Amino acid sequence: MKLIIPKITFWRVVAVLIVIAGLYSTYLRLFGGLSASTNLSDDFPWGLWIGFDILVGVGLAAGGFSICAIVHIFNIEKYKPLARPAILTAFLGYLLVIFGLIYDLGKPYNIWHAIIYWNPRSVMFEVAWCVMLYTTVLFLEFIPVVLEKYRYYKILNFMKKIGIPIMIVGIILSTLHQSSLGSLFLIIPQKMSQIWYSPLLPVYFFISAIGAGLSMVIFEAYLSARAFNKGIEAELLSRVGLISVIVLMIGFVIKVIDLIVSGNFTLLLTINNYSLLYYLEVLIGIFIPFGLLIQKTFRENRRWLYASAVMVIAGFLLNRLNVSISSISPETGVSYFPSVNEVSVTLMLIVIGLWSFKLIAKNFPVFTEEMHQEEYEAKLKENTATN
Amino acid sequence: MLKQKAILFDATLCVGCGECYLACKQANDLPETNTDFLKDHLGANTYTVVEQYEDVYTRKLCMHCVDPTCVSVCPVGAFTKTELGPVTYDEDKCLGCRYCMQACPHHIPRYEWSKVNPRVRKCIMCYDKIKNGEQTACAEACPAEATIFGNRDEIIEIAKQRLAENPDSYYQHIYGLEEAGGTNVLALSPVPFDKLGFATNLPKEPLPTYTAKALEKIPGVVAGGGVFLAAMYWLTKRKNKIAEEEKQSNFTKE
Amino acid sequence: MVALFVVLTFLFFIILDLLVLKAQGKEHPAFAVKVFNKKFFFPKESLISTSHIWLQKVQNGMLKLGIDEFILKALGKLNLIPMKNEGEFVNKGEPFLKAVFGNRTVLFRSPIEGKINFVNKNLTNKVVNDCYGDDWAIMIEPKSNNLNDFKKSSEAIKWLHDEFNRFKDFIAAKSNEPELAGVTLQDGGNIVEGVLRSFDDNTIKEFEEQFLL
Incomplete structure (x- = not known):
């Protein structure tokens, strides 16, 4: 056997260190329970693992269904080169969300109970089902890439035929659970700061997931360029950036109208931790990127496009964590800050995600456009002829 | 149809003796958590506490909502609102997502954080006892009749009567009559309820209607x-x- | 606090990555735009025609033909499709090679008359990379051995430089047209590789007429 010693690079060292720390935290979580590994308490039953790993993870994976809708439902074919990487990102994203959930659940071995014990009144129940089904859909959307490599043209041809209904199902499922993650918080109107609480939370979650998910597509393209030392589809991505900030701006306009109608905008007039966090969130998540990308010169400059995507994602992080953690005032004045273990597990999940993406993209045709039906048929004929 | 049971806690009568606290520990086989019961908090091993606010004593325990938030939010239906009124918990169904804790308007459910196989813990209104027609352990133990147990409609009548008979010693409100759709644990107090740490910013309609609007x-x-x-x-x-x-x-x- | 912590951690990693790149003296590959520079390479033993097709003598008096580096830079990522089969005759000035780039095509005219002996089979579905080597297009048996019309070595390079200047003017003139608003043509005053793909069909046609005839 040939022993391959990978070259030592800065990021590889960091990644290995993160994974070692993450594995130690995993050990603590498994054998010591939640109190040994987290700073969660009766006052703060939800922390970083829910706020970041689940809410942010699912939200940022929304690029998958957004691009999918643009390319396959609205048939704007020029975005095709972005479809496969976006679907792979989403698929890995959802697997990581489920992985993260296993850390967070008190009894992870009961995770399958959602399949047999039903409570249709629960938003969490709906989210669980949508995530399960959508992960399956993402698998089906991604599997052609694998089949293409191994030349299973017959199955590919079949997959192509059921492709559109699957995509439609995927988009509906995404719409449902992206918004439902917001609905989770509808039930605690009296615990949340009214700056974030609104009956329209599901709508905001949906809109911001699309906006930030599209920026995530840009971010992911830059990461791929970095990892594989390749170029980017700059022209396409700059358009994606524009759509992203416009979507986010629409969400913001609805939010402002909502705040005015409900009278809660007065909360923003007093300066306190809540209002400052909200200002920060919209400033870096919406205003600055919007101001930049609405201008052609900035949009077409690769550095500014990257900076804007990073800002949109940062703003999105702030939003989700504000809703799930900052906005909720604990009864007893106890505050929550994630433990080292919570952080290391989260970082480890990200490292695993990046590694998997790299490994899959290296071995499968992720960065090529998918073939057309005619091509499959041609290949199929070719194959049967030679056999 | 069985009649719904309820607990009435009357803070004007409570002397802060802690008998209910001890009886609860005993009935549920819970270990001692604090030598001074007045300093104890709700926890995985404490389902009810007595708290002192100046010269008024009050109790904290699961309110057993009429339309409970925990029952509605649990993805696997581990909580049940029984016909008799108590909200019970099935640890075998539970996944441990802790949405119940996040959602509970009264901050009641507690978690066994340090266990590898953790459960949600809270008062279940001595369901096994009252099923057999008995009283709850706390009502049984109370020497001052500050905690009484009975049918909900009768309990409400008693509460109204007390407010009417001694209007000066009561803050004129029955907590639990319509807070978030009402509760099966009702309370009376000499002072406004927010002074005793009760959640007073609750809407009148049950909280599950908020998510139902989205789900429908x-x-x-x-x-x-x-x-x-x-x-x-x-x-x-x-x-x-x-x-x-x-x-x-x-x-x-x- | 948690929210700020997470955002700062995220930004920390992003900035750290840029610093790592800087320390290594590298540029983020996504930031790098290939500038269409004036540096051209042309093989010593080859000749160049005015239609941007190079020719090289191989054994048995045959000539190997292919596209030059200028085309590669002007069109960017491209596929070559020979339009004639092996054994067919081609006249001088007759289209014999097609380049597909993005969703556009241009045709190349043969600089010489003769019989096509070989077509490079490896070109199928391949992005042209080594235009003077592996990615040659056809081998032709010329009718006459007169190769005086073609330029070689330094003369060829000089001609490529002239073509570059002419192309730059061509692009500058075209990019002022209003319907091209929204197209990335330039990066810091330089034209970028593959600039031609941003133009409309008419401009591509004009390019063909002005540079490939």
Whole structure:
């Protein structure tokens, strides 16, 4: 056997260190329970693992269904080169969300109970089902890439035929659970700061997931360029950036109208931790990127496009964590800050995600456009002829 | 139809003796958590506490809501609102998502954080006892009749009567009559309830109606979304095809 | 606090990555735009025609033909499709090679008359990379051995430089047209590789007429 010693690079060292720390935290979580590994308490039953790993993870994976809708439902074919990487990102994203959930659940071995014990009144129940089904859909959307490599043209041809209904199902499922993650918080109107609480939370979650998910597509393209030392589809991505900030701006306009109608905008007039966090969130998540990308010169400059995507994602992080953690005032004045273990597990999940993406993209045709039906048929004929 | 049971706690009568606290520990087989019961908090091993606010004593325990938030939010239905009124918990179904704790308007459910196989813990209104027609352990133990147990409608009558008979010693409100749709643990107090740490900013309608409003839109989203997306697919495909054909015919003309 | 912590951690990693790149003296590959520079390479033993097709003598008096580096830079990522089969005759000035780039095509005219002996089979579905080597297009048996019309070595390079200047003017003139608003043509005053793909069909046609005839 040939022993391959990978070259030592800065990021590889960091990644290995993160994974070692993450594995130690995993050990603590498994054998010591939640109190040994987290700073969660009766006052703060939800922390970083829910706020970041689940809410942010699912939200940022929304690029998958957004691009999918643009390319396959609205048939704007020029975005095709972005479809496969976006679907792979989403698929890995959802697997990581489920992985993260296993850390967070008190009894992870009961995770399958959602399949047999039903409570249709629960938003969490709906989210669980949508995530399960959508992960399956993402698998089906991604599997052609694998089949293409191994030349299973017959199955590919079949997959192509059921492709559109699957995509439609995927988009509906995404719409449902992206918004439902917001609905989770509808039930605690009296615990949340009214700056974030609104009956329209599901709508905001949906809109911001699309906006930030599209920026995530840009971010992911830059990461791929970095990892594989390749170029980017700059022209396409700059358009994606524009759509992203416009979507986010629409969400913001609805939010402002909502705040005015409900009278809660007065909360923003007093300066306190809540209002400052909200200002920060919209400033870096919406205003600055919007101001930049609405201008052609900035949009077409690769550095500014990257900076804007990073800002949109940062703003999105702030939003989700504000809703799930900052906005909720604990009864007893106890505050929550994630433990080292919570952080290391989260970082480890990200490292695993990046590694998997790299490994899959290296071995499968992720960065090529998918073939057309005619091509499959041609290949199929070719194959049967030679056999 | 069985009559719903309820607990009435009357803070004007409570002497802060802690008998209910001890009886609860005993009835549920819970270990000692604090030598001074007045300093104890609700926890995985403490389902009820007595708290002192100046010269008024009050109790904290699961309120057993009429339309409980925990029952509605649990993805696997581990909580049940029994016909008799108590809200019970099935540890075998539970996944440990802790949405119940996040959602509970009264901050009641507690978690066994340090266990590898953790459960949600809270008062279940001595369900096994009252099923057999007995009282709850706390009501049984109370020497001052500050905690009494009975049918909910009768309990409400008693509460109204007390407010009417001694209007000066009570703050004129029955907590639990309509807080978030009402509760099966009702309370009376000499001072406004927020002074005793009760959640007073609750809406009148049950909290599950808030999520129900979002959930009932799902069928519409599924049906409407399906039709919309299929139509968009068909339309844009057709548009592309026509554009392609036009291009072709222009080409041949040249 | 948690929210700020997470955002700062995220930004920390992003900035750290840029610093790592800087320390290594590298540029983020996504930031790098290939500038269409004036540096051209042309093989010593080859000749160049005014239609941007190079020719090289191989054994048995045959000539190997292919596209030059200028085309590669002007069109960017491209596929070559020979339009004639092995054994067919081609006249001088007759289209014999097609380049597909993005969703556009240009045709190349043969600089010489003769019989096509070989077509490079490896070109199928391949992005042209080594235009003077592996990615040659066809081998032709010329009718006459007169190769005086073609330029070689330094003369060829000089001609490529002239073509570059002419192309730059061509692009500058075209990019002022209003319908091209929204197209990335330039990066810091330089034209980028593959700039031609941003133009409309008419401009591509004009390019063909002005540079490939």
